[in-house]
Amino acid sequence: MSKLISRRELLKRAGVAGVAAVVPVTADKRPQQGPAFAAPQAAAAREPLEHLTAMESDVLEAIVARLIPSDARGPGAKEARAAHYIDRALGGALASSRTLYAAGLAAVEEVAQSFRGKAFKDLLPDEQDDILSRFDSGTVQGFADAAAFFAVVRAHTLQGTFCDPYYGGNAGFVGWDLIGYPGVRTLVTPDEQRLGADVPFNHKSAYDYEMFTKAVASAAPMGAITHGD
Amino acid sequence: MATRLRETDVVIVGLGAVGGIAALPLTQAGLEVIGLEAGTWLTKRDFAPDELRNNYRGWPQSAQKANREIPTHRPTAASPPFPRLAIHPMMNAVGGTSLHYWAQSWRLNPWDFKVVSETKRRYGSARIPGGSTVEDWPFGYEELEPYYDKVEVEIGVSGAAGNVNGAVDRRGNVFEGPRRREYPMPPLRGTGFTDLMAAAARTLGWHPFPGPAAVNSRLYQNRSGCMYHGFCNRGGCHVDAKGSTAVTTIPKAQATGRLKVVTRAHVTTIDSDGDGRVTGVTYLVDGMEYQQPAKVVLLASYTYENVRVLLLSKSKAYPNGLSNNHGQVGRHYFSHNQTAGVSALFPWNTNSWYGLPAQGTAVDDWADDNFDHSALDFVGGGNLWVYSDRRPIAAASMSTFGKTGRSWGSEWKAFVKENADRTNTSYLQKTTLPYEANYLDLDPVVKDPLGFNVCRITAEYKENERKIALFIQDKMEQWYRAAGAVAVERAPVGPMGPSTHAYGGTRMGDNPQTNVVDRWGFSHEAANLGVLGASTMGTSGARNPTLTAQALAWRTADHLAKSFNAIARRRL
Numbered sequence: 001m002s003k004l005i006s007r008r009e010l011l012k013r014a015g016v017a018g019v020a021a022v023v024p025v026t027a028d029k030r031p032q033q034g035p036a037f038a039a040p041q042a043a044a045a046r047e048p049l050e051h052l053t054a055m056e057s058d059v060l061e062a063i064v065a066r067l068i069p070s071d072a073r074g075p076g077a078k079e080a081r082a083a084h085y086i087d088r089a090l091g092g093a094l095a096s097s098r099t100l101y102a103a104g105l106a107a108v109e110e111v112a113q114s115f116r117g118k119a120f121k122d123l124l125p126d127e128q129d130d131i132l133s134r135f136d137s138g139t140v141q142g143f144a145d146a147a148a149f150f151a152v153v154r155a156h157t158l159q160g161t162f163c164d165p166y167y168g169g170n171a172g173f174v175g176w177d178l179i180g181y182p183g184v185r186t187l188v189t190p191d192e193q194r195l196g197a198d199v200p201f202n203h204k205s206a207y208d209y210e211m212f213t214k215a216v217a218s219a220a221p222m223g224a225i226t227h228g229d
Numbered sequence: 230m231a232t233r234l235r236e237t238d239v240v241i242v243g244l245g246a247v248g249g250i251a252a253l254p255l256t257q258a259g260l261e262v263i264g265l266e267a268g269t270w271l272t273k274r275d276f277a278p279d280e281l282r283n284n285y286r287g288w289p290q291s292a293q294k295a296n297r298e299i300p301t302h303r304p305t306a307a308s309p310p311f312p313r314l315a316i317h318p319m320m321n322a323v324g325g326t327s328l329h330y331w332a333q334s335w336r337l338n339p340w341d342f343k344v345v346s347e348t349k350r351r352y353g354s355a356r357i358p359g360g361s362t363v364e365d366w367p368f369g370y371e372e373l374e375p376y377y378d379k380v381e382v383e384i385g386v387s388g389a390a391g392n393v394n395g396a397v398d399r400r401g402n403v404f405e406g407p408r409r410r411e412y413p414m415p416p417l418r419g420t421g422f423t424d425l426m427a428a429a430a431r432t433l434g435w436h437p438f439p440g441p442a443a444v445n446s447r448l449y450q451n452r453s454g455c456m457y458h459g460f461c462n463r464g465g466c467h468v469d470a471k472g473s474t475a476v477t478t479i480p481k482a483q484a485t486g487r488l489k490v491v492t493r494a495h496v497t498t499i500d501s502d503g504d505g506r507v508t509g510v511t512y513l514v515d516g517m518e519y520q521q522p523a524k525v526v527l528l529a530s531y532t533y534e535n536v537r538v539l540l541l542s543k544s545k546a547y548p549n550g551l552s553n554n555h556g557q558v559g560r561h562y563f564s565h566n567q568t569a570g571v572s573a574l575f576p577w578n579t580n581s582w583y584g585l586p587a588q589g590t591a592v593d594d595w596a597d598d599n600f601d602h603s604a605l606d607f608v609g610g611g612n613l614w615v616y617s618d619r620r621p622i623a624a625a626s627m628s629t630f631g632k633t634g635r636s637w638g639s640e641w642k643a644f645v646k647e648n649a650d651r652t653n654t655s656y657l658q659k660t661t662l663p664y665e666a667n668y669l670d671l672d673p674v675v676k677d678p679l680g681f682n683v684c685r686i687t688a689e690y691k692e693n694e695r696k697i698a699l700f701i702q703d704k705m706e707q708w709y710r711a712a713g714a715v716a717v718e719r720a721p722v723g724p725m726g727p728s729t730h731a732y733g734g735t736r737m738g739d740n741p742q743t744n745v746v747d748r749w750g751f752s753h754e755a756a757n758l759g760v761l762g763a764s765t766m767g768t769s770g771a772r773n774p775t776l777t778a779q780a781l782a783w784r785t786a787d788h789l790a791k792s793f794n795a796i797a798r799r800r801l
Contacts, residue, residue, distance in 0.1 A: 066637070066638065067637040067638070068637070068642055069638065069639050069642065071639045071642065073639075073642060073643055073646055074646075076642065093286045129638065132637075133635070136635070136636075136637075154636070154637060155626075158622055158625050158626055159281060159285060159622055161625070162621040162622045162624075162625045163280070163281040163621075163622060164279050164280065164281055164282075166279075167281055170621075175621065175625070176621055178642075178645075178646055179621060179624055179625055179645060179646060179649035179650070180578070180582075180646075180649060180650055181582055181620075181621040181624065181649075182582060184278050184458075185278075185458050185459075185583065186278065186456055186458050186467060187456045187457075187458060188456065188457040188458050188459065188583040188584070190418055192583060193418075193420040193421060193457065193580060193583060193584060193617065194420075194421040194580065195421030195422060195425065195577070195578075195579070195580055196421070196578075196580070197421070197580050199580075199582070206277040206278045206279045207277065209277075209278075211273070211274055211467065212274065212276075212277035212278075212279075212467075
């Protein structure tokens with residue numbers, strides 16, 4: 001089959017290959033923290049909040065950091081920017097959860113203040129985990145939706161950590177690297193489906209493929225880009 | 230006031246998996262056909278490999294007509310309703326759910342057409358569960374075989390034949406009925422993991438084989454072969470390798486010049502005259518109402534909407550809903566028991582990050598009546614299916630098999646990092662029978678935004694289905710253990726809510742007292758009304774319904790084309 005590859009695509013591939021050459025690779029082939037991971041973290045400092053209040057954001061950032069913590073096994077939901085994903089999505093696809101977040105984040109903060117006399121974000125990790133466990137098990141006095149809220153935050157934190165980076169989470173592909181997902185491909189060879197296959201991590205989003213973006217709609221004939229990598 | 234349009238020969242309500250099939254034989258026979266479709270055209274550029282969009286946000290169906298009329302569900306007439314689903318499992322588009330379905334394209338086994346007579350013959354009358362309204366089909370597998378063949382060739386089905394004209398081939402399903410020839414394409418390839426599972430099944434003395442799929446295993450009719458990229462589950466194909474009617478029969482019917490496709494058309498009622506004949510349909514586009522007269526109407530939306538449109542189409546001749554003077558519309562409803570799954574944990578990576586749900590290994594030894602039920606106390610069985618289909622959010626949401634205290638935190642994270650690619654969840658499709666107590670009707674309270682009552686499901690799995698579930702879970706666990714699984718987890722039998730495999734409601738049969746449509750798919754009451762889809766099927770088999778519904782659609786359309794003058798003009 002003939003492959004029509006645009007100049008832009010070729011340059012991008014060259015760029016990916018170049019990064020791969022300098023990023024240290026662990027024994028299990030998962031890229032460690034490298035340039036791709038550090039860059040979005042730096043950008044987060046000037047992050048606007050789209051839907052959450054500053055207080056809500058503080059609580060949510062602290063929650064996601066405990067759900068999928070940064071630890072010896074690598075970055076977690078904080079580095080993946082799961083809270084940023086949630087904040088953005090609360091104005092769109094997750095809008096129906098906005099009131100639950102308002103109630104739930106306020107409840108977490110209230111429990112922190114009444115148990116420990118401090119903001120949730122300023123508690124020690126074990127203290128935070130203790131409070132989150134109460135929400136997980138639905139044993140928070142005065143807040144009947146505790147378990148439902150916890151389940152929603154956990155589900156959205158998973159989305160924000162493991163989604164396509166286009167949505168503002170899984171920054172630097174840290175979520176996909178964590179679980180060993182080698183990235184979006186549009187063509188997969190028989191060899192890449194073998195047991196024990198060594199499939200390189202390509203760090204590609206769906207929208208790194210031009211056929212799925214608006215930009216190429218008029219620039220390339222339909223069907224021209226059927227290759228993977 | 231509705232705008233009255235020019236009369237056509239045939240109007241098809243819904244241009245999806247079955248309506249899109251029927252359009253081809255009709256237009257090829259010279260009939261003028263109008264296809265009314267609630268969705269729009271979608272193309273391969275629309276089908277980004279995006280798990281969040283496809284599998285969590287329900288694109289595109291979350292914003293479509295179907296999603297505004299999601300059926301409600303209660304287990305029994307005496308129980309309160311369950312919470313309503315947020316996203317309808319089916320989608321609207323030209324091609325319908327054949328765009329994002331798994332594309333598993335099975336023929337039913339011969340036994341499925343004769344469940345009652347074969348069960349009585351082999352095990353006695355008492356074996357048919359009490360309360361079941363199951364009947365034999367009005368014809369056998371042989372009658373449908375030519376139409377299975379036509380559809381397989383037209384949409385392009387890949388597979389390994391297990392029985393060609395009586396010659397059994399162990400590379401395919403040795404339990405299948407005789408086929409006239411091989412599949413049009415060889416089966417989709419196996420993966421390392423599905424090949425390993427096949428080998429494990431053989432050590433148990435079972436007969437594994439690659440399942441049939443309406444997905445090209447090589448270039449076929451100028452459409453690409455499959456890219457195995459992994460987003461076929463609730464996702465359309467970015468290279469048109471999936472044989473959706475949107476890229477097969479519908480464009481071919483359009484090329485005849487006799488199919489007019491009307492998109493974004495929301496059909497509200499099928500109209501009928503005082504003699505009980507249908508006269509056409511009424512539909513809305515952007516709030517504007519149109520009346521499309523037609524000599525024949527083919528109702529081809531999904532099971533729930535087929536039933537709803539009939540029940541909403543009340544007239545002088547049909548005070549209880551169109552074609553419902555015998556009170557059979559909505560009866561004999563059932564859906565595959567896809568709950569009670571089995572998952573396994575392996576001590577090594579399965580490398581299942583890519584592939585598609587139709588790429589796998591099937592075992593049919595425990596389906597239908599392929600095994601002796603003499604010492605058992607149920608009817609039917611299940612097909613075991615293991616496939617390659619994993620995406621990152623779902624992978625990280627995996628069960629931890631009771632091996633972590635919490636489902637979050639560092640311990641959980643370590644488990645998921647280690648095991649995200651070490652699990653497999655099987656797809657177990659199990660026989661479900663129709664029962665008197667399981668049915669569809671209109672919800673008396675819940676309405677769509679136009680003010681029309683939505684469909685209500687009253688259904689739960691009965692004793693027979695629960696026994697099958699336990700039996701099949703045992704077999705699946707045995708298979709996983711034989712392949713080296715270190716932990717196996719079973720899910721409970723779940724509720725029988727809105728399903729992608731919904732059957733009955735307009736059942737086909739010779740007896741008008743117990744069936745809505747006759748053996749050709751035409752109403753026993755309104756002679757020029759045909760119904761297409763699994764809503765006409767009286768048994769489920771243990772496998773996906775689409776190919777059978779498509780073969781039936783072709784057969785109904787073929788019959789209509791051959792008998793058009795009689796059907797279009799005859800009076801009861």
